Amino acid sequence: MLFDIVVVSVALWASFALRFDRWTMPANLDTWLILLSAPAIAVPIFIRMGLYRAVVRYLPERALWTMLQAVTLAVVLWVLVAFLSQMTGRGIVPRSVPIIYWALVSIAVIGSRFAAKWLFWPISRKLILQRPAVVIYGAGEAGTQLAMSLRATHFIAGFIDDDTGLHRREVAGIRVYPRSQLSNLVQDFGVKQVILSMPSLSASRRKEIVASVSGHGVKVQSLPGITDLVTGKYLVSQIREIEIDDLLGRSSVPPDLGLIREMIVGRTVMVTGAGGSIGSELCRKIAQWSPQRLVLFEANEFALYQIDKELAGRNDAATIAVLGSVTDRARVRHAIIHHGVDVVFHAAAHKHVPLVEANVLEGIQNNVFGTKTVVDAAFDAGVKSFVLISTDKAVRPTNVMGGTKRWAELIVREKAAEAARTGTSQRFCAVRFGNVLGSNGSVVPLFKEQIARGGPLTLTDPGMTRYFMSIHEAAELIVQAGALSEGGDVFLLDMGQPMLISDLAENMIRLAGLTVRSETQPDGDIEIVATGKRPGEKMYEELFYDAATARPTRHPKILRAAPASDDSSLGSALHELSLALAQENELAARNILFGLIVETDHAGRT
Structure with missing residues (x-):
């Protein structure tokens, strides 16, 4: 500030000196007052416009415009003061002096700051820029x-x-x-x-x-x-x-501890597919809630090793690792009976749509008959609660994976009806929800890999939408939904609003600190490329056959689908499907798979 007082005063004196070509000190009081009025006017304006708030070494180039405005305003106000002083007879200011004064003070005030930035602090500037x-x-x-x-x-x-x-x-x-x-x-x-x-x-x-x-x-x-x-x-x-979860904008609801206690505390719980994305997260959550034992049933040796090692290191619960396939009837029965399982969460499934579409018989074997094996074993062993992890692709399915999960829902519903007829008090239910962010084979890990490679990001259709929720929220809600079961229920998790896959791709690029390359922004970092819809894919998914029939439960994010009538043709359809698998007749298997779904969906939708 002191520097500016001196500089403004000297600039005005130099303006008069240049105009009169006389480089002498002021000889009278009126001239001194005119000179001192310049900093008296300029400094308050400089303060108001923030010239003293900026640290010189960090001064941005756009500050030039602000300083020029401040100097111009200071000169204009000084001219008004000088004009008023002339009217009172105190000295005369030639018309060229304000122009010279404006030029000199602009050079001095603005130039001194940028000179200081670039000359006086070179070492500090380099350190800051690093x-x-x-x-x-x-x-x-x-x-x-x-x-x-x-x-x-x-x-x-x-x-x-x-x-x-x-x-x-x-x-x-x-x-x-x-x-x-x-x-x-x-x-x-x-x-x-x-x-x-x-x-x-x-x-x-x-x-x-x-x-x-x-x-x-x-x-x-x-x-x-x-x-x-x-x-x-x-x-x-x-x-x-x-995380991409933050962009969903979903408000979390604390778990209902009453439902958790009823389902988990003090019980022996078995999770099939324990090494998968959903299964492993279920295991992590369940282990925190004090089960008596946690049985990890998994067909993939390395995945089983990983989750078992992780849980053993946390010492939350006693865990038992069982290596086996859900299609192995003897292995499943032994695991349930030998360990005295009370609750089963059936998460084991082939879920990658294009792969299951290309491997129809294996998808049916694992997802349909694997579910039947686990359901039958749980019923025969007197398991108290059975929860099937289903998917929104089971609603009006257009692909084999969705069709097999719909059959799995029907198998669970039939077993619940049998439990009700025989009075066993066993509860069988299914929990249906959309895509889980970060799950194995999902689009989020794929996009992350593509971003790490520098792109492009590939999606099948820019207009395709999907429901998304975080894997942590899904696991919590699955457990609580199981506790709400009355037998034969299909629970629907509140997934919020569907999201465009193209929006998800753009958000992930931006979260990585990069920009999207497009026609309007050709210099962007990563391009998004549409590859075309794959066999069996839908443009959008549904959670309900009829949203109007969904009923609320005591949990705000869990809905119950309206009950459907029992289907007596499932047993014969399973026998026909089994024969098609034995004959390796893929076409017949497809026809049987989707034929039953059409019949049951018309008879009584859930």
Whole structure:
């Protein structure tokens, strides 16, 4: 500020000297007053327009326009003051002096700042440029603590906050900007990382902010949730990656501990397909809820080894690893009877649509007859609760995988009817839901691999939609749905709104800090390519045959499908399907598979 007072005064004196070609000091009081009025007017304007808020070494080039505006305004106001002084008879200011004064003070004020930036701090500038530049979204207490912890290793370009009362202010010595200024910060400081520092943010608000910020080609990270901070699971300085789950905008509902206790606590639980994505997450959740024993039934040796080793290291529950296929009747019966299983979660299935479409007989053998084997063994052994993990592809199926899962639902429903007739009090039900983010063979891991390779991202059709939920939420809801069963139920998990696969692809590219290459943005990083719909794929999935008949349960995210009439033709259809498999007649197997589905769906939909 002192420098500007001297510079402005000298610039005005030099303007008069150039005009009169007389380089002498002022000879009277009126001339001194005119000279001193210049800094008296200019400095308050410079303060108001933020010329002293910016650190010179970080001065962006766009600050040139702000400084030029400030200088011009200061000169214009000084001219008004000088004109008024002339009217009172205190000296005369030639018309050329303001023009000379404006040129000189612009060069002096603006030039001195940029000269200082580029000449006086070359070493500091290089060190700062070597540090990663970040923007912190949220100027609250958590954001302030985060800024303090990052200052030694990062250059904090600024805070972004939606509170208009904080805009143009400084918090912890760092300027606060509106969201609209993010693109300028990215451009001026080379920001590649934005950190969300709002731990208590709602899921829907987080989704909105992440979608907005990720569109600037920056990597978005986040502080842990407020619960994790309070419990000490994370520190404020520990930053996690934004997951694609955050873009779903789903509000989590705490598990109903009453349902959990009824289903798990003190019981022996068996999970088939325990090494798969859904099965392994079920095992992790169940192990936390104090079962007496947890039986891990899995056909893949390495997958079984992985989940068994993980759970053994946590010491949450006693686990028993059983290697075997669900199509092996003797192995399944022995596992259930020998270990005294009370509850079965049947997650074992072939679920990759194109692969099952290309391997029809194996898909039917595993998904249909494997389910029947486990259901029969559970019924004969007196298992109290049986839960089938189904899929939205079982509704009006157009592919073999969806058709086999619909048959699995019918097998479970038939066994529930038998249990009701014989009065065994056993409960058999199915839980139907959409895609799980990050599950084996799903689109999310595929997109991650393609992004890591530099693209392109491949999808079958830009207009295709799917339901998505996180794998953690799905596992919790499956267990609770099983506790709500009355026998023969098909439960539907609330999946929210379907998402365009193309939107998912774009969001994942942006979350990686990259941009989408398209016709409108040819210089983008990664292209999205449509490859065409594959055999058996649907443009959209459904959870209901008739959404109007779905009934609520005591859990807000679990619905119960309307009960359907029993189907007496399932037994004969299973026999025909078995013969088609024995004869390796794929065409006959397909016809039987879809023929029964058409009949049962017309007779009584669920």
